[in-house]
Amino acid sequence: MSSTYFEFLRAELVPGLMDGLWTSIVVIVPSALLGALIGVVAGVLRVYGPRPVRRLTEGYVSLFRGTPLVVQVFFWYFALPYISIGGHSIVLDAIPASILAFGLCSGAYQSEYIRGGLNSIKRGQIRAALALGMTTRQAVQSVVLPQAFRRALPGCGNEVIYLIKYSSLASIITVNELTGTATTIAKNSWRNIEVFCTLGVYYLALVTLATWLLHLAEDAMSVPGFERHRS
Amino acid sequence: MSAENQTPPVLEARALGKTLGGNRVLDAVSLSLPKGCVKVLIGPSGAGKSTLLQCLNFLIPPDSGTILLEGREVNGKSRRELCTLRQNVGMIFQDFNLFDHLSALENVRVALMKVKGMSKLDAGELALAELARVGLQDKAALYPASLSGGQKQRVAIARALAMDPKVMLLDEPTSALDPELIGEVLAVIRDLAQNGMTMIVATHQISFSASLADEFLFMEKGRVIESGSPAELLRRDSGSRTLAFCAKISELSGEGGEAEVLAPECRV
Numbered sequence: 001m002s003s004t005y006f007e008f009l010r011a012e013l014v015p016g017l018m019d020g021l022w023t024s025i026v027v028i029v030p031s032a033l034l035g036a037l038i039g040v041v042a043g044v045l046r047v048y049g050p051r052p053v054r055r056l057t058e059g060y061v062s063l064f065r066g067t068p069l070v071v072q073v074f075f076w077y078f079a080l081p082y083i084s085i086g087g088h089s090i091v092l093d094a095i096p097a098s099i100l101a102f103g104l105c106s107g108a109y110q111s112e113y114i115r116g117g118l119n120s121i122k123r124g125q126i127r128a129a130l131a132l133g134m135t136t137r138q139a140v141q142s143v144v145l146p147q148a149f150r151r152a153l154p155g156c157g158n159e160v161i162y163l164i165k166y167s168s169l170a171s172i173i174t175v176n177e178l179t180g181t182a183t184t185i186a187k188n189s190w191r192n193i194e195v196f197c198t199l200g201v202y203y204l205a206l207v208t209l210a211t212w213l214l215h216l217a218e219d220a221m222s223v224p225g226f227e228r229h230r231s
Numbered sequence: 232m233s234a235e236n237q238t239p240p241v242l243e244a245r246a247l248g249k250t251l252g253g254n255r256v257l258d259a260v261s262l263s264l265p266k267g268c269v270k271v272l273i274g275p276s277g278a279g280k281s282t283l284l285q286c287l288n289f290l291i292p293p294d295s296g297t298i299l300l301e302g303r304e305v306n307g308k309s310r311r312e313l314c315t316l317r318q319n320v321g322m323i324f325q326d327f328n329l330f331d332h333l334s335a336l337e338n339v340r341v342a343l344m345k346v347k348g349m350s351k352l353d354a355g356e357l358a359l360a361e362l363a364r365v366g367l368q369d370k371a372a373l374y375p376a377s378l379s380g381g382q383k384q385r386v387a388i389a390r391a392l393a394m395d396p397k398v399m400l401l402d403e404p405t406s407a408l409d410p411e412l413i414g415e416v417l418a419v420i421r422d423l424a425q426n427g428m429t430m431i432v433a434t435h436q437i438s439f440s441a442s443l444a445d446e447f448l449f450m451e452k453g454r455v456i457e458s459g460s461p462a463e464l465l466r467r468d469s470g471s472r473t474l475a476f477c478a479k480i481s482e483l484s485g486e487g488g489e490a491e492v493l494a495p496e497c498r499v
Contacts, residue, residue: 127290128328128387132342132394133318135310142345147332225331225376
Protein backbone atom coordinates (compact mmCIF):
# COMPACT_ATOMS: atom_id res chain seq x y z
CA MET A 1 0.00 0.00 0.00
CA SER A 2 2.97 2.24 0.33
CA SER A 3 3.80 2.64 -3.36
CA THR A 4 2.46 5.63 -5.25
CA TYR A 5 -0.02 5.23 -8.09
CA PHE A 6 2.68 5.63 -10.72
CA GLU A 7 4.94 3.02 -9.15
CA PHE A 8 1.96 0.66 -8.88
CA LEU A 9 1.03 1.42 -12.49
CA ARG A 10 4.51 0.70 -13.78
CA ALA A 11 5.26 -2.33 -11.64
CA GLU A 12 1.93 -4.20 -11.62
CA LEU A 13 -0.92 -2.64 -13.51
CA VAL A 14 0.59 -2.04 -16.97
CA PRO A 15 2.35 -5.44 -17.24
CA GLY A 16 -0.80 -7.22 -16.01
CA LEU A 17 -3.20 -5.30 -18.23
CA MET A 18 -0.91 -5.77 -21.24
CA ASP A 19 -1.67 -9.50 -21.22
CA GLY A 20 -5.33 -8.76 -20.67
CA LEU A 21 -5.32 -6.28 -23.55
CA TRP A 22 -3.94 -8.91 -25.89
CA THR A 23 -6.58 -11.42 -24.82
CA SER A 24 -9.29 -8.77 -25.28
CA ILE A 25 -8.11 -8.17 -28.83
CA VAL A 26 -8.09 -11.92 -29.47
CA VAL A 27 -11.75 -11.96 -28.42
CA ILE A 28 -12.90 -8.68 -29.99
CA VAL A 29 -11.47 -8.90 -33.51
CA PRO A 30 -12.88 -12.34 -34.44
CA SER A 31 -16.20 -11.48 -32.74
CA ALA A 32 -16.48 -8.27 -34.74
CA LEU A 33 -15.67 -10.05 -38.01
CA LEU A 34 -18.07 -12.90 -37.21
CA GLY A 35 -20.74 -10.37 -36.24
CA ALA A 36 -20.27 -8.42 -39.46
CA LEU A 37 -20.45 -11.58 -41.56
CA ILE A 38 -23.56 -12.85 -39.79
CA GLY A 39 -25.06 -9.36 -39.94
CA VAL A 40 -24.62 -9.05 -43.70
CA VAL A 41 -25.95 -12.55 -44.40
CA ALA A 42 -28.90 -12.23 -42.00
CA GLY A 43 -29.64 -8.68 -43.18
CA VAL A 44 -29.73 -9.71 -46.85
CA LEU A 45 -31.87 -12.76 -46.09
CA ARG A 46 -34.28 -10.66 -44.07
CA VAL A 47 -34.87 -8.38 -47.02
CA TYR A 48 -34.49 -10.64 -50.07
CA GLY A 49 -34.85 -14.17 -48.70
CA PRO A 50 -37.87 -16.38 -49.33
CA ARG A 51 -40.55 -16.12 -46.68
CA PRO A 52 -39.54 -19.11 -44.48
CA VAL A 53 -35.91 -17.96 -44.43
CA ARG A 54 -37.04 -14.44 -43.60
CA ARG A 55 -39.05 -15.78 -40.65
CA LEU A 56 -36.10 -17.83 -39.49
CA THR A 57 -33.67 -14.89 -39.53
CA GLU A 58 -36.25 -12.68 -37.81
CA GLY A 59 -36.51 -15.34 -35.10
CA TYR A 60 -32.74 -15.33 -34.72
CA VAL A 61 -32.66 -11.56 -34.33
CA SER A 62 -35.45 -11.42 -31.77
CA LEU A 63 -33.90 -14.23 -29.75
CA PHE A 64 -30.43 -12.73 -29.60
CA ARG A 65 -31.56 -9.15 -29.14
CA GLY A 66 -34.19 -10.18 -26.64
CA THR A 67 -32.13 -12.10 -24.11
CA PRO A 68 -29.41 -10.68 -21.84
CA LEU A 69 -25.93 -11.20 -23.19
CA VAL A 70 -24.84 -12.68 -19.85
CA VAL A 71 -27.39 -15.44 -20.33
CA GLN A 72 -26.11 -16.08 -23.85
CA VAL A 73 -22.49 -16.21 -22.68
CA PHE A 74 -23.42 -18.64 -19.89
CA PHE A 75 -25.38 -20.72 -22.35
CA TRP A 76 -22.53 -21.25 -24.81
CA TYR A 77 -20.02 -21.96 -22.06
CA PHE A 78 -21.97 -23.89 -19.41
CA ALA A 79 -25.14 -25.23 -21.04
CA LEU A 80 -23.93 -26.26 -24.50
CA PRO A 81 -21.97 -29.32 -23.23
CA TYR A 82 -25.22 -30.73 -21.81
CA ILE A 83 -26.95 -30.69 -25.16
CA SER A 84 -26.06 -33.88 -26.95
CA ILE A 85 -27.18 -34.74 -30.42
CA GLY A 86 -26.71 -38.39 -31.35
CA GLY A 87 -24.36 -38.90 -28.43
CA HIS A 88 -22.15 -35.96 -29.47
CA SER A 89 -21.93 -32.81 -27.48
CA ILE A 90 -19.83 -29.74 -27.99
CA VAL A 91 -17.61 -28.38 -25.27
CA LEU A 92 -16.20 -24.94 -25.98
CA ASP A 93 -13.24 -23.35 -24.25
CA ALA A 94 -13.87 -20.01 -22.65
CA ILE A 95 -12.41 -17.91 -25.47
CA PRO A 96 -14.20 -19.66 -28.38
CA ALA A 97 -17.42 -19.62 -26.33
CA SER A 98 -17.10 -15.84 -25.83
CA ILE A 99 -16.32 -15.26 -29.50
CA LEU A 100 -19.38 -17.30 -30.51
CA ALA A 101 -21.61 -15.50 -28.03
CA PHE A 102 -20.42 -12.01 -29.00
CA GLY A 103 -20.43 -12.79 -32.72
CA LEU A 104 -24.00 -14.09 -32.66
CA CYS A 105 -25.26 -11.21 -30.55
CA SER A 106 -23.39 -8.60 -32.58
CA GLY A 107 -24.66 -10.19 -35.82
CA ALA A 108 -28.25 -9.79 -34.67
CA TYR A 109 -27.74 -6.05 -34.19
CA GLN A 110 -25.61 -5.66 -37.33
CA SER A 111 -28.33 -7.29 -39.42
CA GLU A 112 -30.69 -4.50 -38.36
CA TYR A 113 -28.29 -1.83 -39.63
CA ILE A 114 -27.72 -3.75 -42.86
CA ARG A 115 -31.47 -4.22 -43.32
CA GLY A 116 -31.99 -0.49 -42.87
CA GLY A 117 -29.23 0.19 -45.40
CA LEU A 118 -30.71 -2.24 -47.91
CA ASN A 119 -34.17 -0.74 -47.56
CA SER A 120 -32.81 2.75 -48.10
CA ILE A 121 -31.69 1.84 -51.63
CA LYS A 122 -34.44 2.55 -54.11
CA ARG A 123 -36.01 -0.55 -55.65
CA GLY A 124 -35.64 1.11 -59.03
CA GLN A 125 -31.93 0.36 -59.08
CA ILE A 126 -32.67 -3.35 -58.75
CA ARG A 127 -35.19 -3.08 -61.55
CA ALA A 128 -32.57 -1.35 -63.69
CA ALA A 129 -30.04 -4.08 -62.93
CA LEU A 130 -32.56 -6.81 -63.75
CA ALA A 131 -33.55 -4.99 -66.94
CA LEU A 132 -29.89 -5.18 -68.02
CA GLY A 133 -30.01 -8.96 -67.67
CA MET A 134 -28.47 -9.36 -64.23
CA THR A 135 -29.80 -12.05 -61.93
CA THR A 136 -31.34 -10.97 -58.63
CA ARG A 137 -28.21 -12.21 -56.89
CA GLN A 138 -25.90 -10.18 -59.13
CA ALA A 139 -28.10 -7.14 -58.63
CA VAL A 140 -27.97 -7.46 -54.86
CA GLN A 141 -24.24 -8.18 -54.83
CA SER A 142 -22.97 -5.55 -57.20
CA VAL A 143 -25.61 -2.83 -56.95
CA VAL A 144 -27.46 -2.90 -53.66
CA LEU A 145 -24.99 -4.25 -51.11
CA PRO A 146 -22.13 -1.84 -51.89
CA GLN A 147 -24.51 1.08 -51.37
CA ALA A 148 -26.32 -0.41 -48.40
CA PHE A 149 -23.01 -1.11 -46.74
CA ARG A 150 -21.92 2.51 -47.09
CA ARG A 151 -25.22 3.66 -45.61
CA ALA A 152 -24.99 1.11 -42.79
CA LEU A 153 -21.37 1.71 -41.89
CA PRO A 154 -21.87 4.38 -39.20
CA GLY A 155 -24.40 2.13 -37.43
CA CYS A 156 -22.23 -0.94 -37.83
CA GLY A 157 -19.30 0.97 -36.37
CA ASN A 158 -21.45 1.88 -33.42
CA GLU A 159 -22.12 -1.80 -32.84
CA VAL A 160 -18.39 -2.60 -32.98
CA ILE A 161 -17.83 0.03 -30.30
CA TYR A 162 -20.49 -1.58 -28.13
CA LEU A 163 -18.84 -4.92 -28.75
CA ILE A 164 -15.49 -3.64 -27.47
CA LYS A 165 -17.16 -2.76 -24.20
CA TYR A 166 -19.40 -5.79 -23.78
CA SER A 167 -16.41 -8.03 -24.46
CA SER A 168 -15.71 -7.39 -20.76
CA LEU A 169 -18.46 -9.96 -20.06
CA ALA A 170 -16.03 -12.68 -21.14
CA SER A 171 -14.42 -12.25 -17.72
CA ILE A 172 -17.38 -13.96 -16.06
CA ILE A 173 -16.60 -17.20 -17.88
CA THR A 174 -12.96 -17.10 -16.74
CA VAL A 175 -11.42 -15.36 -19.76
CA ASN A 176 -8.54 -13.25 -18.49
CA GLU A 177 -9.06 -10.32 -20.77
CA LEU A 178 -8.79 -6.68 -19.66
CA THR A 179 -11.62 -6.73 -17.14
CA GLY A 180 -10.77 -10.20 -15.83
CA THR A 181 -7.15 -9.26 -15.29
CA ALA A 182 -8.09 -5.95 -13.70
CA THR A 183 -10.46 -7.70 -11.27
CA THR A 184 -7.70 -10.07 -10.20
CA ILE A 185 -5.20 -7.25 -9.71
CA ALA A 186 -7.76 -5.24 -7.77
CA LYS A 187 -8.53 -8.18 -5.47
CA ASN A 188 -4.87 -8.82 -4.76
CA SER A 189 -3.81 -5.22 -4.31
CA TRP A 190 -6.95 -3.77 -2.68
CA ARG A 191 -6.53 -0.73 -4.93
CA ASN A 192 -9.95 -0.88 -6.62
CA ILE A 193 -10.35 2.73 -7.62
CA GLU A 194 -6.95 3.04 -9.26
CA VAL A 195 -7.27 -0.28 -11.07
CA PHE A 196 -10.77 0.28 -12.47
CA CYS A 197 -10.16 3.90 -13.44
CA THR A 198 -7.08 2.75 -15.33
CA LEU A 199 -9.15 -0.02 -16.90
CA GLY A 200 -11.58 2.63 -18.14
CA VAL A 201 -8.72 4.46 -19.84
CA TYR A 202 -7.71 1.25 -21.65
CA TYR A 203 -11.23 0.80 -23.03
CA LEU A 204 -11.35 4.45 -24.00
CA ALA A 205 -8.11 3.98 -25.92
CA LEU A 206 -9.47 0.86 -27.66
CA VAL A 207 -12.66 2.65 -28.64
CA THR A 208 -10.73 5.69 -29.89
CA LEU A 209 -8.58 3.44 -32.05
CA ALA A 210 -11.66 1.66 -33.41
CA THR A 211 -13.36 4.97 -34.16
CA TRP A 212 -10.34 6.15 -36.07
CA LEU A 213 -10.19 2.90 -38.09
CA LEU A 214 -13.91 3.17 -38.88
CA HIS A 215 -13.46 6.72 -40.11
CA LEU A 216 -10.63 5.54 -42.34
CA ALA A 217 -12.93 2.86 -43.74
CA GLU A 218 -15.70 5.40 -44.33
CA ASP A 219 -13.31 7.74 -46.10
CA ALA A 220 -11.94 4.91 -48.22
CA MET A 221 -15.45 4.03 -49.43
CA SER A 222 -16.63 7.58 -49.81
CA VAL A 223 -17.92 8.53 -53.26
CA PRO A 224 -20.03 11.57 -54.18
CA GLY A 225 -23.49 10.97 -52.80
CA PHE A 226 -22.14 8.74 -50.06
CA GLU A 227 -19.80 11.10 -48.23
CA ARG A 228 -19.09 11.03 -44.55
CA HIS A 229 -20.57 14.17 -43.14
CA ARG A 230 -18.15 15.85 -40.79
CA SER A 231 -19.61 18.02 -38.15
CA MET B 232 -43.20 0.30 -93.14
CA SER B 233 -44.44 -3.05 -94.30
CA ALA B 234 -45.03 -5.01 -91.15
CA GLU B 235 -46.23 -8.07 -93.02
CA ASN B 236 -42.93 -9.18 -94.45
CA GLN B 237 -41.28 -12.51 -93.76
CA THR B 238 -39.19 -11.63 -90.70
CA PRO B 239 -41.14 -11.80 -87.45
CA PRO B 240 -41.50 -8.64 -85.35
CA VAL B 241 -38.59 -7.97 -82.98
CA LEU B 242 -40.92 -7.99 -80.04
CA GLU B 243 -44.51 -9.04 -79.87
CA ALA B 244 -47.01 -9.22 -77.06
CA ARG B 245 -50.19 -11.24 -77.33
CA ALA B 246 -53.16 -10.67 -75.05
CA LEU B 247 -51.20 -9.52 -72.00
CA GLY B 248 -53.24 -9.38 -68.83
CA LYS B 249 -52.24 -8.21 -65.39
CA THR B 250 -54.21 -7.67 -62.23
CA LEU B 251 -52.58 -5.69 -59.42
CA GLY B 252 -54.33 -5.33 -56.08
CA GLY B 253 -57.70 -6.27 -57.57
CA ASN B 254 -57.36 -3.77 -60.43
CA ARG B 255 -57.25 -4.96 -63.99
CA VAL B 256 -54.18 -2.95 -65.00
CA LEU B 257 -53.71 -4.66 -68.33
CA ASP B 258 -56.61 -6.15 -70.21
CA ALA B 259 -55.67 -8.32 -73.17
CA VAL B 260 -53.15 -5.90 -74.64
CA SER B 261 -51.48 -7.00 -77.85
CA LEU B 262 -48.83 -5.18 -79.80
CA SER B 263 -46.11 -5.95 -82.23
CA LEU B 264 -42.91 -4.09 -82.96
CA PRO B 265 -41.44 -4.74 -86.40
CA LYS B 266 -37.78 -3.95 -86.85
CA GLY B 267 -37.00 -0.24 -86.97
CA CYS B 268 -40.48 0.75 -85.90
CA VAL B 269 -41.17 3.42 -83.29
CA LYS B 270 -44.42 3.19 -81.35
CA VAL B 271 -45.57 5.70 -78.81
CA LEU B 272 -47.82 4.94 -75.86
CA ILE B 273 -49.92 7.80 -74.65
CA GLY B 274 -52.78 8.05 -72.26
CA PRO B 275 -53.71 9.31 -68.81
CA SER B 276 -51.67 8.20 -65.82
CA GLY B 277 -52.91 4.91 -64.43
CA ALA B 278 -53.77 3.72 -67.91
CA GLY B 279 -51.26 0.89 -67.67
CA LYS B 280 -48.50 2.26 -69.93
CA SER B 281 -45.76 1.68 -67.40
CA THR B 282 -47.09 -1.75 -66.44
CA LEU B 283 -47.25 -2.73 -70.09
CA LEU B 284 -43.62 -1.75 -70.67
CA GLN B 285 -42.46 -3.60 -67.56
CA CYS B 286 -44.46 -6.68 -68.56
CA LEU B 287 -42.65 -6.71 -71.90
CA ASN B 288 -39.37 -7.63 -70.15
CA PHE B 289 -40.97 -9.47 -67.24
CA LEU B 290 -39.95 -6.90 -64.61
CA ILE B 291 -43.62 -7.32 -63.82
CA PRO B 292 -44.56 -10.85 -64.84
CA PRO B 293 -47.87 -10.76 -66.75
CA ASP B 294 -50.69 -12.96 -65.42
CA SER B 295 -51.69 -14.08 -68.88
CA GLY B 296 -50.63 -13.71 -72.48
CA THR B 297 -47.36 -14.35 -74.25
CA ILE B 298 -44.27 -12.37 -75.20
CA LEU B 299 -42.37 -13.28 -78.34
CA LEU B 300 -38.82 -12.18 -79.04
CA GLU B 301 -38.12 -12.43 -82.77
CA GLY B 302 -40.96 -14.88 -83.15
CA ARG B 303 -39.97 -17.18 -80.30
CA GLU B 304 -42.11 -17.36 -77.20
CA VAL B 305 -40.30 -16.41 -74.01
CA ASN B 306 -40.73 -18.67 -71.02
CA GLY B 307 -40.93 -16.28 -68.07
CA LYS B 308 -40.13 -19.08 -65.64
CA SER B 309 -36.74 -19.82 -67.15
CA ARG B 310 -34.04 -17.65 -65.68
CA ARG B 311 -31.84 -18.10 -68.73
CA GLU B 312 -34.54 -17.10 -71.18
CA LEU B 313 -35.36 -14.08 -69.03
CA CYS B 314 -31.72 -12.95 -69.05
CA THR B 315 -31.55 -13.36 -72.82
CA LEU B 316 -34.78 -11.42 -73.26
CA ARG B 317 -33.62 -8.61 -71.01
CA GLN B 318 -30.24 -8.31 -72.73
CA ASN B 319 -32.08 -7.86 -75.99
CA VAL B 320 -34.63 -5.44 -74.60
CA GLY B 321 -33.12 -2.23 -73.24
CA MET B 322 -35.15 -0.22 -70.76
CA ILE B 323 -35.09 3.43 -69.80
CA PHE B 324 -36.87 4.55 -66.65
CA GLN B 325 -38.56 7.77 -65.71
CA ASP B 326 -36.27 8.26 -62.69
CA PHE B 327 -33.06 7.07 -64.42
CA ASN B 328 -32.19 4.44 -61.80
CA LEU B 329 -28.46 4.91 -62.19
CA PHE B 330 -26.35 2.94 -59.73
CA ASP B 331 -25.48 5.71 -57.27
CA HIS B 332 -22.19 4.28 -56.03
CA LEU B 333 -20.70 3.92 -59.51
CA SER B 334 -19.29 6.56 -61.83
CA ALA B 335 -20.92 7.13 -65.21
CA LEU B 336 -18.35 4.85 -66.83
CA GLU B 337 -18.80 2.14 -64.21
CA ASN B 338 -22.57 2.36 -64.58
CA VAL B 339 -22.26 1.49 -68.25
CA ARG B 340 -19.49 -1.04 -67.67
CA VAL B 341 -20.89 -3.12 -64.82
CA ALA B 342 -23.50 -5.12 -66.75
CA LEU B 343 -21.08 -5.70 -69.62
CA MET B 344 -18.77 -7.42 -67.17
CA LYS B 345 -21.37 -9.20 -65.04
CA VAL B 346 -23.84 -10.21 -67.72
CA LYS B 347 -21.80 -10.40 -70.91
CA GLY B 348 -18.66 -11.58 -69.17
CA MET B 349 -16.47 -8.99 -70.90
CA SER B 350 -13.07 -8.13 -69.49
CA LYS B 351 -12.77 -4.90 -67.55
CA LEU B 352 -10.65 -3.38 -70.30
CA ASP B 353 -12.97 -4.24 -73.19
CA ALA B 354 -16.04 -3.28 -71.19
CA GLY B 355 -14.42 0.03 -70.28
CA GLU B 356 -13.60 0.83 -73.90
CA LEU B 357 -17.12 0.01 -75.05
CA ALA B 358 -18.60 1.97 -72.16
CA LEU B 359 -16.56 5.03 -73.10
CA ALA B 360 -17.71 4.72 -76.72
CA GLU B 361 -21.34 4.52 -75.63
CA LEU B 362 -20.91 7.57 -73.39
CA ALA B 363 -19.40 9.40 -76.35
CA ARG B 364 -22.46 8.48 -78.40
CA VAL B 365 -24.68 10.37 -75.93
CA GLY B 366 -22.15 13.21 -75.71
CA LEU B 367 -20.88 12.47 -72.22
CA GLN B 368 -17.35 11.15 -72.72
CA ASP B 369 -15.98 14.00 -70.62
CA LYS B 370 -18.30 13.10 -67.75
CA ALA B 371 -17.23 9.44 -67.56
CA ALA B 372 -15.56 9.79 -64.17
CA LEU B 373 -18.43 11.66 -62.51
CA TYR B 374 -20.81 10.02 -60.08
CA PRO B 375 -24.60 10.32 -60.42
CA ALA B 376 -24.70 12.79 -57.52
CA SER B 377 -22.66 15.22 -59.65
CA LEU B 378 -24.69 14.86 -62.85
CA SER B 379 -27.75 16.82 -63.92
CA GLY B 380 -31.01 15.00 -64.56
CA GLY B 381 -30.55 15.16 -68.30
CA GLN B 382 -27.02 13.82 -68.04
CA LYS B 383 -28.19 11.01 -65.76
CA GLN B 384 -30.82 9.97 -68.28
CA ARG B 385 -28.24 10.04 -71.07
CA VAL B 386 -25.93 7.82 -69.02
CA ALA B 387 -28.91 5.48 -68.49
CA ILE B 388 -29.46 5.41 -72.25
CA ALA B 389 -25.76 4.68 -72.84
CA ARG B 390 -25.95 1.92 -70.25
CA ALA B 391 -28.87 0.28 -72.04
CA LEU B 392 -27.33 0.74 -75.50
CA ALA B 393 -24.06 -0.85 -74.43
CA MET B 394 -25.87 -4.17 -74.09
CA ASP B 395 -26.61 -3.89 -77.83
CA PRO B 396 -30.38 -4.36 -77.48
CA LYS B 397 -32.65 -5.13 -80.41
CA VAL B 398 -35.43 -3.01 -79.00
CA MET B 399 -35.68 -0.22 -76.43
CA LEU B 400 -38.52 0.41 -73.99
CA LEU B 401 -38.63 4.00 -72.78
CA ASP B 402 -40.88 4.68 -69.83
CA GLU B 403 -41.55 8.42 -69.72
CA PRO B 404 -37.87 9.23 -70.23
CA THR B 405 -38.28 12.98 -69.77
CA SER B 406 -41.04 13.21 -67.16
CA ALA B 407 -38.69 13.66 -64.20
CA LEU B 408 -36.58 16.33 -65.92
CA ASP B 409 -36.57 20.08 -65.57
CA PRO B 410 -37.98 21.63 -68.73
CA GLU B 411 -34.63 23.02 -69.86
CA LEU B 412 -33.03 19.57 -69.68
CA ILE B 413 -35.63 17.73 -71.73
CA GLY B 414 -34.16 18.78 -75.04
CA GLU B 415 -30.80 17.03 -74.65
CA VAL B 416 -32.52 13.73 -73.86
CA LEU B 417 -35.00 14.07 -76.69
CA ALA B 418 -32.11 14.74 -79.07
CA VAL B 419 -30.51 11.43 -78.08
CA ILE B 420 -33.81 9.60 -78.53
CA ARG B 421 -34.36 11.20 -81.92
CA ASP B 422 -30.87 10.14 -82.91
CA LEU B 423 -31.65 6.56 -81.91
CA ALA B 424 -34.86 6.51 -83.90
CA GLN B 425 -33.12 7.94 -86.96
CA ASN B 426 -30.49 5.22 -86.70
CA GLY B 427 -33.23 2.62 -86.98
CA MET B 428 -33.58 1.51 -83.37
CA THR B 429 -36.84 -0.29 -82.68
CA MET B 430 -38.54 1.51 -79.82
CA ILE B 431 -41.65 1.79 -77.78
CA VAL B 432 -41.94 5.02 -75.83
CA ALA B 433 -44.41 6.02 -73.17
CA THR B 434 -44.41 9.80 -73.11
CA HIS B 435 -46.37 13.00 -72.74
CA GLN B 436 -44.12 14.81 -75.23
CA ILE B 437 -46.79 14.73 -77.91
CA SER B 438 -45.33 17.00 -80.56
CA PHE B 439 -41.90 15.43 -80.23
CA SER B 440 -43.19 11.89 -80.47
CA ALA B 441 -45.55 12.76 -83.31
CA SER B 442 -42.48 13.64 -85.35
CA LEU B 443 -40.86 10.25 -84.68
CA ALA B 444 -43.62 7.72 -84.24
CA ASP B 445 -44.84 5.26 -86.82
CA GLU B 446 -47.81 4.58 -84.64
CA PHE B 447 -49.55 6.09 -81.64
CA LEU B 448 -51.20 3.73 -79.17
CA PHE B 449 -53.69 5.41 -76.89
CA MET B 450 -54.22 3.53 -73.66
CA GLU B 451 -56.95 3.88 -71.11
CA LYS B 452 -57.97 1.60 -68.24
CA GLY B 453 -55.55 -1.13 -69.23
CA ARG B 454 -56.54 -1.35 -72.89
CA VAL B 455 -55.27 0.09 -76.12
CA ILE B 456 -58.39 1.90 -77.25
CA GLU B 457 -57.01 3.72 -80.29
CA SER B 458 -54.08 3.19 -82.55
CA GLY B 459 -52.94 4.73 -85.78
CA SER B 460 -50.41 7.08 -87.28
CA PRO B 461 -49.98 10.38 -85.43
CA ALA B 462 -51.20 12.30 -88.46
CA GLU B 463 -54.38 10.28 -88.55
CA LEU B 464 -55.14 10.46 -84.84
CA LEU B 465 -54.20 14.11 -84.41
CA ARG B 466 -56.05 15.42 -87.47
CA ARG B 467 -58.22 18.23 -86.26
CA ASP B 468 -61.44 16.63 -87.40
CA SER B 469 -60.52 13.12 -86.38
CA GLY B 470 -62.64 13.26 -83.24
CA SER B 471 -60.24 10.79 -81.63
CA ARG B 472 -59.75 10.31 -77.89
CA THR B 473 -56.07 10.84 -78.61
CA LEU B 474 -56.68 14.32 -79.99
CA ALA B 475 -58.89 15.26 -77.04
CA PHE B 476 -56.26 13.99 -74.60
CA CYS B 477 -53.41 15.79 -76.35
CA ALA B 478 -55.34 19.02 -76.47
CA LYS B 479 -55.95 18.72 -72.75
CA ILE B 480 -52.35 18.08 -71.73
CA SER B 481 -50.94 20.79 -73.98
CA GLU B 482 -53.41 23.19 -72.38
CA LEU B 483 -52.20 22.14 -68.94
CA SER B 484 -48.53 22.35 -69.82
CA GLY B 485 -49.10 25.84 -71.20
CA GLU B 486 -48.07 25.01 -74.74
CA GLY B 487 -51.37 26.56 -75.79
CA GLY B 488 -53.10 24.83 -78.68
CA GLU B 489 -50.27 22.48 -79.45
CA ALA B 490 -52.56 19.89 -80.91
CA GLU B 491 -53.90 22.43 -83.30
CA VAL B 492 -50.46 23.59 -84.30
CA LEU B 493 -49.06 20.15 -84.95
CA ALA B 494 -52.12 18.58 -86.46
CA PRO B 495 -51.89 19.91 -89.99
CA GLU B 496 -48.13 19.79 -90.38
CA CYS B 497 -47.37 16.63 -88.52
CA ARG B 498 -44.16 15.22 -89.95
CA VAL B 499 -44.19 11.45 -90.07
